[in-house]
Amino acid sequence: MATSPTSPHRPAQSTHLGGCGNSALSHDLHELGYTDVTSIDFSPACIAAMRTRYAHCPGLRWAVMDIRALAFPDAAFDVVLEKGTLDVLMVEETDPWDVSPQAVASMHRVLAEGKVTTVGL
Template sequence: RFFPQLEPELRPGDRILVLGCGNSALSHDLHELGYTDVTSIDFSPACIAAMRARYAHCPGLRWAVMDIRALTFPDASFDVVLEKGTLDVLMVEETDPWHISPQAAAAMHRVLAEVGGGGTCVGVQRVDPIPMWAPEAFGWSLRHAACGDGDAAAFHYFLYVMRKGQPLDPRDVALGRR
């Protein structure tokens, strides 16, 4: 449901990291659309083993067991980082989602460090808006939009697109300070 909003953010040849892939077909779907450099990580060894077996026929897909709070890739290893609610784990111990702790901000910085200059971080969330995506200190622009099938009664997702090295819009600066 969010591919129409996601595809303009991707370029052929992008090095893509999918955080918390679970058993989602997202990585495979990206591969089928021509994005052949996709690395997917998840905390669960059983999940990663199953995904490796399921998509062994796709040589551009790589799978790794990894905790998003302790990523081991060199900085700037990817052009795009994608997540579908995975970064919520960074907020689990937060008492106020409108005022995130230095620890949560540092963990988000670590995830963002995976993206090279001019790269993109795309998050798909169920809530809108969330200040986790808008701290001015990140040095990223932010665009967010609702995604759904157009039916007002349907469940919607919110797509957050952050672009490295571009300024935050003043309206989003206010969101980050909320």
Template sequence: MDYLPDDNSRYNDVDYWDERYKTEQSFDWLGCFSKFKHLLEKHVKQEDSILILGCGNSSMSGDMYSAGYRSITNIDYSSVCISTMGARYSHCPGMTWQQMDVRQLSFPEASFDVILEKATLDAIMVEEKSPWEVSPDTACFIHQALTEVQFKTDEG
């Protein structure tokens, strides 16, 4: 499969991601863990409970686990991704993988100390011409996602 879609709108289509994750091993949007490590070490404690939104097949969670972060919950709306990544990291106690939509998180309030999002909102906004003037549908989607996230941290 060619991983670049014919149309950017495919980036917010779960079928596109399911097909992509069937063959693609790993892809790190915006850079790998080493690019963010200095920020995480400054702001995130290794004992924090961490939620990674739209984890995809990035090596970020595995690299964080290797660096000593042990309580990592990964979500993605692609069941193929979650199945593949859960199997790949089954040897990592404390790291979980769940199929879930960022607009409907099924965790109780104050479940996490830290929530990381590396490119999920970018994928949601692919059809927008400007990030400062988004369509009502995109604005609603982002509002739903951020409202969900707000109440899932201890500081919600």
């Protein structure tokens, strides 16, 4: 994962990864120095596997949760990453550019004011 002058590398930021699946992204962030990463997925089996796989990485937290109803306090994170979860939520949508209002509202609510949301399309 590369950084550039236009996307400063700030590992101290609290980061939320929604719909982590079995991706190594949480671990990759940890390897770059991000030590406050919370990853969620709807699948209990997936989260159990990720907890086991990355048990050696302090600062990586895992939770079974629906991205449309995040159980975190308002403004809990400096960075909210979404890298494909919306694809799953939009399977039944007729317009691929009309993102689930529940998911967007939920991600926005847990993002600290003036901070960053990244949505992967």
